[in-house]
Amino acid sequence: FVGPSRGYGVEVKSSIQLTRHLSWNGSLTKIGNSYYRDTEPREYVDRAPFFTAYSALTLSPWHGWSGSVRFRAISGFKVNGEEGDYIRGPGYSLTDVSVTRRINRWLEFNFAVDNIFDREYYETINRFTSAMRGQDPLERLHVTPGYPLTVVGGVNIRLFTKDR
Numbered sequence: 616f617v618g619p620s621r622g623y624g625v626e627v628k629s630s631i632q633l634t635r636h637l638s639w640n641g642s643l644t645k646i647g648n649s650y651y652r653d654t655e656p657r658e659y660v661d662r663a664p665f666f667t668a669y670s671a672l673t674l675s676p677w678h679g680w681s682g683s684v685r686f687r688a689i690s691g692f693k694v695n696g697e698e699g700d701y702i703r704g705p706g707y708s709l710t711d712v713s714v715t716r717r718i719n720r721w722l723e724f725n726f727a728v729d730n731i732f733d734r735e736y737y738e739t740i741n742r743f744t745s746a747m748r749g750q751d752p753l754e755r756l757h758v759t760p761g762y763p764l765t766v767v768g769g770v771n772i773r774l775f776t777k778d779r
Contacts (some may be wrong), residue, residue: 620660622649624773636677641670659693664706681758682714694742694756702756707736709761721773727764733764 624646644667648659671685682736688708695702713727739759746752 620649620651621735622660622663623647624649637706638673638675639671640669640673641668643668644663662691662704664689664692666706676717679716679717681717682712694740702742704740705737706759709734709736723771724769725771726768729767730762730766731764735763736761741778 624644626644627643628640628642630638630640643709646663646665650665651658651660666688667690668688669686671683673683674681686708688706690706691706692706693702694704710731711729712731713725715723715725717723727737737758738761741757742754742756743757744752745757
């Protein structure tokens with residue numbers, strides 16, 4: 616939305632089927648330099664992490680069980696794109712786990728734990744001018760906190776199933 620940019624870095628992705636029912640996939644991205652074109656002085660891309668990683672171990676249907684363990688990490692990032700004097704946002708790493716147990720073709724139970732280690736993190740960080748009622752406008756950081764440890768369970772009931 617802010618115009619053309621240029622970035623240099625490395626990205627690696629892989630997926631491996633370990634057994635008939637167990638697979639692993641992952642990715643790493645490392646950005647060396649990322650900036651907007653044709654600006655003087657150079658204006659750097661803001662809110663873009665320099666490093667991201669993702670890894671997942673997935674169990675596909677095995678004796679009625681399926682599930683996954685997922686890990687993601689994001690490095691710190693520039694909140695504003697100005698060269699030299701910039702504010703750095705914190706990175707984070709999270710782990711999620713989910714399990715599903717199929718009872719029969721119309722009934723299954725599921726259970727998930729997101730942010731299993733209850734890490735504090737911010738989904739978004741923005742810097743812009745705002746004012747509280749009765750105050751002068753100030754340039755401030757506005758953040759959206761991430762979810763804490765979250766446990767979700769459920770039941771799936773299929774009323775109209777297809778024969779498998």
